[in-house]
Amino acid sequence: MKSVIALLVVLTLTISLSAQEDKIPAGHDAKGIYEYSDFEKPEACYSCHVDIYMQWKQAMMSQAYTHHWDEIEYFDLAVPHAEKDPDMKPVVDGCNGCHAPLAFLAGDLTPPRPAEGSRANESVSCDLCHTIVGYEGETPFNYSYRVDPGKTKYGTKPGQESPHHDTQQMDLYGQTEYCANCHNEKSPFGVWVKSTQIEWQDGPYGENNVPCMDCHMPKAPGRNAKMAKKGMVAQHLFHGAHAPGKVLGTIELRMNPKTREVQWDEVVELEVQLFNGKAGHKVPTGSVEDRIMWLHVTATDAKGNEYHLPVQEKGFEGEEYTIASDELAYQDMGLPKGIDDFEGVRREDVPIGDRIFRMPYFDPQGRMTIMQWNTKSLGVDYRIGPRETKTETYIWRMPEDIPVGKVTFKAQLNYRKLVKPVAEFLDVPEEESEIMHVNSTTTWIEVYE
Ligand code: HEC
Ligand code: HEC
Ligand code: HEC
Numbered sequence: 346m347k348s349v350i351a352l353l354v355v356l357t358l359t360i361s362l363s364a365q366e367d368k369i370p371a372g373h374d375a376k377g378i379y380e381y382s383d384f385e386k387p388e389a390c391y392s393c394h395v396d397i398y399m400q401w402k403q404a405m406m407s408q409a410y411t412h413h414w415d416e417i418e419y420f421d422l423a424v425p426h427a428e429k430d431p432d433m434k435p436v437v438d439g440c441n442g443c444h445a446p447l448a449f450l451a452g453d454l455t456p457p458r459p460a461e462g463s464r465a466n467e468s469v470s471c472d473l474c475h476t477i478v479g480y481e482g483e484t485p486f487n488y489s490y491r492v493d494p495g496k497t498k499y500g501t502k503p504g505q506e507s508p509h510h511d512t513q514q515m516d517l518y519g520q521t522e523y524c525a526n527c528h529n530e531k532s533p534f535g536v537w538v539k540s541t542q543i544e545w546q547d548g549p550y551g552e553n554n555v556p557c558m559d560c561h562m563p564k565a566p567g568r569n570a571k572m573a574k575k576g577m578v579a580q581h582l583f584h585g586a587h588a589p590g591k592v593l594g595t596i597e598l599r600m601n602p603k604t605r606e607v608q609w610d611e612v613v614e615l616e617v618q619l620f621n622g623k624a625g626h627k628v629p630t631g632s633v634e635d636r637i638m639w640l641h642v643t644a645t646d647a648k649g650n651e652y653h654l655p656v657q658e659k660g661f662e663g664e665e666y667t668i669a670s671d672e673l674a675y676q677d678m679g680l681p682k683g684i685d686d687f688e689g690v691r692r693e694d695v696p697i698g699d700r701i702f703r704m705p706y707f708d709p710q711g712r713m714t715i716m717q718w719n720t721k722s723l724g725v726d727y728r729i730g731p732r733e734t735k736t737e738t739y740i741w742r743m744p745e746d747i748p749v750g751k752v753t754f755k756a757q758l759n760y761r762k763l764v765k766p767v768a769e770f771l772d773v774p775e776e777e778s779e780i781m782h783v784n785s786t787t788t789w790i791e792v793y794e
């Protein structure tokens with residue numbers, strides 16, 4: 346009997362808690378429901394959570410509003426776009442729902458520039474993340490979180506005791522839906538322009554329930570606060586495209602010729618395999634409109650002459666967007682920049698004929714765009730899925746004067762966070778478009794007379 350009563354009490358408590366949570370507005374309805382002062386500053390957490398604070402400070406989470414490319418895209422493209430097209434204003438305010446949640450919840454829109462030092466600069470802060478109590482809808486997206494700032498900080502561990510705050514265990518903090526609030530995004534045209542958690546869900550890591558935290562907040566022995574007992578602690582690393590070591594080796598590469606010995610007038614055929622053995626989602630994921638990953642294959646003959654090998658076409662629909670060309674694109678930047686009939690900039694500026702692993706985003710006029718909020722449709726999805734292997738073929742007719750001896754082939758997989766011509770056009774600091782090395786491999790043939 347006692348246990349039945351206890352169960353009833355627990356049930357009633359749970360129901361009333363979730364009923365309260367459901368009353369907290371989410372998504373766009375949460376705009377302006379709080380004040381900045383409802384949230385504690387990260388520096389308050391630092392006094393006890395020293396390592397976690399320092400990790401967060403180095404991660405992009407603490408710079409989501411202040412980082413140069415975020416500031417440039419927001420203030421030079423998004424905000425002017427909304428000034429010219431008022432329908433875009435709610436969408437552009439919505440950037441802050443994920444990048445500067447405190448400003449969004451405080452209704453401080455458009456927030457001051459980073460240089461002005463407002464609390465928008467806290468970006469995705471400790472107190473925002475640790476006062477999330479639920480989310481709206483089935484699949485979370487577009488800042489669908491419900492936030493209840495105050496004395497209680499939520500996490501995955503039961504029975505934590507702190508002199509500064511109350512704690513409460515909540516399963517959500519170990520689930521991918523938590524991250525999905527900001528890592529799934531729909532454009533105003535109803536297109537999924539970020540779908541990292543959906544990609545995860547549909548793949549092998551979702552099937553085996555290996556959540557985002559296992560790879561982006563790995564656990565290590567230590568103390569989670571200065572006065573805490575030792576245990577396994579979730580490291581707040583959030584490494585992604587801004588951590589070269591995270592990108593390095595994400596895709597494994599192998600390459601083989603069809604035959605080792607080739608007569609000088611024969612055609613050489615090579616195959617390259619690309620295996621996504623490290624990421625729980627597609628690569629690239631997230632800001633797919635900005636990112637570019639491409640495979641560059643070269644041959645070097647016995648005398649040291651180098652040749653560039655273009656990829657063999659497969660013939661699928663939309664393939665032209667996956668092979669580097671000198672086409673122009675991104676004409677819709679002309680709108681916020683106030684340039685009439687803007688002809689665009691080069692689509693990729695990587696060696697022509699190289700294979701690109703990407704999914705193009707299209708504006709309402711069907712032109713490729715990096716303005717994900719202006720995306721009306723998506724092109725072919727030629728990214729590498731979790732544990733997927735893609736193969737590429739190279740067919741090479743050697744020059745007639747090829748010297749006999751060894752020919753070495755090199756396949757190099759490169760990554761850029763932002764397509765270079767866009768970075769140059771918008772004066773984004775070079776590090777955002779520098780070449781990051783993903784992987785490389787070699788093989789060889791013997792040419793005989
Ligand atoms: C005066 C020291 C102190 C300050 C300041 C402090 N904490 Fe804590 N916090 C602790 C201690 C101690 C624990 C529990 C450690 C244990 O029991 O092992 C803890 C635990 C936590 C947990 C774990 C909860 C769980 O159930 O998994 C979270 C989350 C947390 N704190 C967030 C914060 C945030 C966010 C701030 C700043 C707004 C903050 N803390 C400020 C001392 C502090
Ligand atoms: C993007 C959201 C996010 C941000 C930002 C964030 N955390 Fe966390 N934090 C989490 C999640 C999720 C967990 C639980 C991870 C798990 O258990 O797998 C967690 C766990 C913790 C824990 C318990 C760690 C453990 O394993 O014992 C503490 C303490 C904590 N966070 C404090 C902080 C502090 C302090 C900051 C700011 C310096 C911060 N967090 C920033 C999401 C966040
Ligand atoms: C099995 C490990 C693993 C899991 C699970 C995983 N990731 Fe990743 N993630 C990676 C690796 C490796 C990279 C680096 C490669 C890259 O940038 O695509 C990465 C990159 C990222 C990036 C940066 C992408 C870019 O290039 O801009 C984001 C954002 C991200 N992950 C979010 C998530 C979220 C959210 C989840 C859960 C829904 C998740 N990850 C699950 C391993 C994982």
Ligand code: HEC
Nearest residue numbers: 405409415443444469524527557561583584585586587588
């Ligand atoms: C409140 C919104 C929010 C939540 C919740 C959130 N993120 Fe993020 N995350 C962001 C934003 C915004 C960025 C982009 C930062 C920037 O501007 O470069 C980001 C960036 C990242 C990156 C990429 C960093 C890089 O180097 O490029 C990773 C990895 C990541 N988040 C993982 C996670 C994981 C794992 C979770 C869940 C535990 C999570 N995020 C929860 C908003 C959020």
Ligand code: HEC
Nearest residue numbers: 414415418419423439440443487488527530630631632718
């Ligand atoms: C639903 C949440 C969400 C919304 C809304 C959102 N973003 Fe983001 N944004 C993210 C996340 C998460 C990332 C990181 C993805 C990754 O690392 O690949 C990101 C990445 C970016 C980046 C690239 C950062 C870098 O350094 O590579 C820029 C720039 C950016 N967002 C600008 C904007 C602008 C401008 C808007 C509004 C028009 C906006 N975002 C709306 C979540 C969001």
